Every structure is written in C-alpha cells, then in structure tokens.
Amino acid sequence: MFLQRNNKHLAAFGRSLLKNKNRQLANKLVLSKRTLLTSTKKQQQQKNNFKFKTASITTSIAALLVLTSYYNSSNITNEPSKKGLRTISLDEFKKHSSPDDCWVIINGIIYDLTNFIAKHPGGPDIIKANSGKDVSALFNPIHASDLIDKYIMKKDIKGIIDPNCDFPKELITKALSPGETPESMAFKEKLRQNLPSIDELKTIFDFEYICSKILPKNAWYYYSSGSEDEFSLRENHNAYHRVQFRPRVLVNVKDVDTSCTILGEKHEVPFYVSATALAALGYEGGEVSIAEGCAQGSFKIPQMISTLSSKTLAEISEAKDKFGGQDQWFQLYVNTDRSKALDLIKEAEAKKCKAIFITVDAPSLGRREKDVKLKAKPSRENGISKGLSSFIDPSLDWEDVKYLKKQTSLPVFLKGIQRKEDALTAVENGFNIVISNHGGRQLDHTVSPLETLTEVVPLLKEKGYKPGENVEVFIDGGVRRGTDILKAIALGATGVGLGRPILYSNSAYGAKGVEKCKDMLREEIAMNMRLLGVNKLSELNESFVDTQGLKYRSVRLSNDFLNEEVYEPRNIIEWDMALEAGDDDS
Ligand code: HEM
Ligand SMILES: Cc1cc2nc3c(=O)[nH]c(=O)nc-3n(C[C@H](O)[C@H](O)[C@H](O)COP(=O)(O)O)c2cc1C
Secondary structure: OHHHHHHHHHHHHHHHHHHOOOHHHHHHHHHHHHHHHHHHHHHHHHHOOOOOOOHHHHHHHHHHHHHHHHHHHOOOOOOOOOOOOOEEOHHHHHOOEEOOEEEEEEOOEEEEOOOOHHHOOOOHHHHHOOOOOEOHHHHHHHOOOOHHHHHOOHHHEEEEEOOOOOOOHHHEOOOOOOOOOHHHHHHHHHHHHOOOOHHHOOOOHHHHHHHHHHOOHHHHHHHHOOOOOOHHHHHHHHHHHOOEEOOOOOOOOOOOEOOEEEOOEEEOOOEEEOOOOOHHHOOOOHHHHHHHHHHOOOOOOOEEEOOOOOOOHHHHHHHHHHOOOOOEEEEEOOEOOHHHHHHHHHHHHHOOOOOEEEEOOOOOOOOOHHHHHHHOOOOOOOOHHHHHHHHEOOOOOHHHHHHHHHOOOOOEEEEEEOOHHHHHHHHHOOOEEEEOOHHHOOOOOOOOHHHHHHHHHHHHHHOOOOEOOOEOEEEEOOOOOHHHHHHHHHOOOOEEEEOHHHHHHHHHHOHHHHHHHHHHHHHHHHHHHHHHOOOEHHHOOHHHEEOHHHHOHHHHHHHOOHHHHHOOOHHHHHHHHHHHHOOOOO
16 A cells, blocks of 8 residues: 555646656656666676565556657657647646547647547447547557558648646546556556566476566557467467377488568578567567567578568668668558558568568458457447448458569568368469468467468479479468478478467567577477488478378367457456446555
8 A cells, every 4th residue: 555655646736846847856856767677687687596686676667658758759750740739728628528529639739539549450349438638658568659640631631739837637548557556556567577587487388477467458469369269270280289290201301491481582581570569568579579580690581571660660670771681571450441551561671671561361351359349338339340441441352462463673572371172263363372260360260371371282282383493372370380381282282371370479579589589480490300311391391291190179178268269258357447446646
C-alpha cells in the first residue's frame, strides 16, 4: 500500500513537471531511470540469478512509465509539421468529443478522425472510446510515424492544442494495456530488467516462455493468439511431429554446409523472417531491431517487412544498411484504394527491397478470440474485422494480383497459398508462392502448410516446374526447430519463414535476441544434417523423411485439451483486472 501511494505521488509529481513544461527535468528523470535500470541489469546479469532489486526500483518504474511515454512522444519523426497550424483552445477542443464528431490529440496536434473511425485498421472501438482525448501515449508505441501522413487527409489536421492551457489529466489516455495495472506493469518491467543471461537460453521456445511473463497482455495476446479454436495454430507445429527421418549412416559429415540459393542468390541458411505487424508492441525497437538482428553476427537472414509495421520502411531499411545490409522483402496488404498499394510497391522498390509478397489469405481478419476478448467491452460492438477489411481489399482476385505483378520488375510471391490448385494457378501466372495459413490466425481448421507442401511440390514437378530453379516455394507456420526446417527442405521447400519466434526473441532481447535465435537454428540445422548423413542441403529429398503419419490428423484429438488452451471467459478477465487494480489511481 505504501508503495502504491508512493507511486501515485511520484506519478503526480511527474505530471505536474510536464504541466509546467519543465520537460528537461522530466527527461532527466527518465534518463536517470534508464541509468538505474541499466546498472541494475548489469549487476544482476553478473550474478546470474533472478533476485530482484529493492522495492524502490518498482516505485520509480511505475511512476516514471508515465514520463517515458511523454519522453518517447517528443522524438517522433515524419509527422505533419506544427508550423502554420492554428492554435486551438481547450474549450473548442472539448466540443468535439463524441464518435460523431471525434477530435483527438496526437503529440500536440489535433486531428478530426470522425470519418476515419470506421476505416481504422485497429478497429473503430478504440478510437470511439477515446474521442476528445490526448491519445499520444496509446498511439506512439504501435503506429509508424508516417501513418498519419499516409492515411489522414490534410483537411482533418485541425491545429495544435493551446500549449498554455491547463490540460485535464482525465483527458490523457494512458498507454496501459487492458488487463494490466501500473503494479502489474511495474512487475513485468522488473522481470524485463532482470532477464536471464542470453547464454542460458537453449531453445527458441525459451524466448516464448520469457515473453509470456514480461509482455503486456495486449502484446502477448496479439502475438500468441490464433483464430477461433486455435486448431491450425497447434496443427502447424504438430504436423512436423508426424514426419519422421530416415537418416543415412557412414557418410563423412566432418564439414556440413547450411547454405542454399534463394532467388538466385547465395544465403547462409534456408530460413527468413516472415512479416509480422506491430513489432513495437513487444519491444520499442520494433522492426528496426529485427532488421539489426538479421544483419548482425556471423551471417545474415532476409527480413520480410509487413505493411503494418510499427516503424517506417525508411527506418527499417536504414537499420539494415548500418550493418552492411541483408535482403529485405516487402509484404503487401492490398488496400481498397489501389493507388495506395501502388505507392507502397514504389516505396519498397526505392528502399531496395528485393521481392514483393502479396498476402492473399486475409480478405477479412481472422477472429483471434483471446485478443478480441481482452480489448472488447461488453457494451461495444467488435468491429476489428470490419475495420481491417476496409483497409485490406476483400474483393482482391486473380486479375488484381496479375495487374499488380505487372507494376513491378521485382519477383512477386503470393503469400497464403493453402491448396495445390491455387499453387498451380499462381505458378502458371509467373508468381512464386508462400504456403502459409498466416500462422493459424486466419481460417481455423486449415490443412497444415507442411501437409499442403507435400501436395503442391509433386504437382508442380509433374507440370514441369522445378522448385529452386524456375520457381520459389516457401513455407511458414509452426516452424520452431532446425529439424522442422530440414523436413520442409526435404519435401521441396526452397525457403522457410519464422513469424512468432522472431517476434518473441526481439521482444525479450532486441537485436541480440534475434541474432541468438538465428544462431540456435543454424546450430540445430548443422548438427542434424550430420545426424542425417548429409553434407549439403541440396542432398536432401523425400527419401530422408517418412510422411506416412502426416495424414493421420485424428490420432491427436484425444490429446487436444481445447477448453483449457483457448477458452477465457470475459468476465474472468474483468474480475482479474478489478482485483489487480486495487484502489483508484487518480
Ligand atoms: C491517426 C490515424 C491512425 C492510423 C492511420 C492508424 C492506423 C493503424 C494501423 C495500420 C494499425 C494496425 C492494425 C493491425 O495490425 O491489426 C492500427 C492498430 C491500432 N491502433 Fe491505430 N491508427 C490511427 C489512430 C489511432 C488512434 C487515435 C488510436 C487510439 C485511440 C489507435 C489505436 C490503435 C490500437 C490500440 C491498435 C492495435 C489494434 C490491435 O492490436 O488489434 N489508432 N492503427
Ligand atoms: C503477431 C503476428 C502478426 C502478423 N502480421 C502479419 C502481417 O502483417 N502480414 C502478413 O502477411 N502476415 C502476418 N503474420 C503471419 C506471418 O507472416 C507468418 O505467416 C506466421 O507468423 C507464421 O507462423 P509462425 O508464427 O508460427 O512462425 C503475422 C503473424 C503474427 C503472429
């Protein structure tokens, strides 16, 4: 209780500093918090244990979280300039605080979002609930700084809020995730500052476990959830367990070579980073630190950049250049407004992306129920799918993708192929393909990508195509082990993507985590190549795997504890929140 009160006083002190525009002092406090935490981290890592520092650190963290969000918000780039904008009084701003007439403040600038609410890719509810508020703390960590420029019309930039007004604190939205309290966040922050040394991590599942403990609920649920019953989420990985190896013996495997050729160029390993939206939800460096992790270390891996990244393409591309560059590819969600899709392709070309991946499995957002329940309030309509489908065109068809392909000289992939018939049509029309079900986040109960691969490759070969020579056949979904990658390669995949493992390693340890993740996978690949009796990946073929069990999906049903895995009644979440929140934080 004492700590809680103390937090409140510090938080109030922080807010009053800001109100008095004494930002320098506020920023110093943030920096001293960082120094304090960095030294704490070092000491703890030296000791190599999980003991926590004294409670006073918790106090500082909780109170200063408020300040940090302001500190971050003052470093934003690519936003509309404040120059020439008229100053708007608090009284005038307050008149536009309903969903029908919705003004918000982001980093001091007032926007009229009334017409944008229904189109918001993150769903209309979140903006409706924050009409008439300063949403900077909520907006900044998860939106790329050029999004406003791209999607908000000039006429909807109304002006700047009067800097001399006494802005009411109840109109400032907190960055707090639903389901979290300042105390629960302070504890997670404490865990984050006392992570196990990265050398203690032995498999990439370790990153996932750590993230389940340190990520705010909104990030953890957004990343970890699959759609509906999460059958596909589990099946994606389980399918790999139903394929067994048939190793060769008495082969000299002193030197094994994990390299391969992708899109005509040599790569040290056959895996890459799949596009994932909102990487900054889990780690402030977001896609920029993923880019650094891909580029750093003894070898590089390609990074596919999502249309919905939380950093700008310019920032992500610049991060890659800092370390001598790895391949970057651009994932495209085709906007209802086609000119936006064309602009994105041109931007990707200008930033030297080497391929375009058009996502074709998301005409509507899959219903990820854990995520939906966390955010939804009983009285509000859940409009996330509606919001996203106005951003991603649900009418996209074969003619559209053929048209888009003609607009670029880059290789174009269709990402999200889930049946052999579509694979053949795609390849016949000059596309490369990614066999994927979006990591089990779209249609639930789809056949696993690995199983689809075993149907696609023989059909393509029968029609005279040669994966790796005249077409690329990538796969993603459920890949967690070097052996998973080897199985996919043996079955004809020419590149293997990882989504969540990269998000988790980045969220826990930033670029170093991504680097560690790729090292672990390469080591597993090399070790298992020796055990398989192959020196080069090109030696792998179907004879090295037994896929007889792959089709027998039903045998797993008895082990499927569906309710325990997926079901979270909403009222329990709210009960939990109320208990954790304790008394009023005002
Ligand atoms: C100013 C114009 C805005 C633009 C262009 C914009 C754009 C976007 C985009 C592209 C996403 C990613 C969607 C996804 O991957 O699922 C997103 C998500 C999100 N946005 Fe915005 N947004 C805007 C304003 C706002 C405002 C004012 C708020 C808060 C009041 C907000 C809160 C959110 C949240 C919480 C998410 C995450 C949704 C989720 O996790 O499912 N946005 N937004
Ligand atoms: C949190 C999250 C966000 C994602 N965002 C995108 C996206 O913006 N565009 C896209 O094409 N795929 C997206 N995907 C799908 C991934 O590209 C990939 O297909 C999937 O993560 C592979 O499964 P895995 O996570 O089991 O490795 C996302 C996946 C996750 C988990």
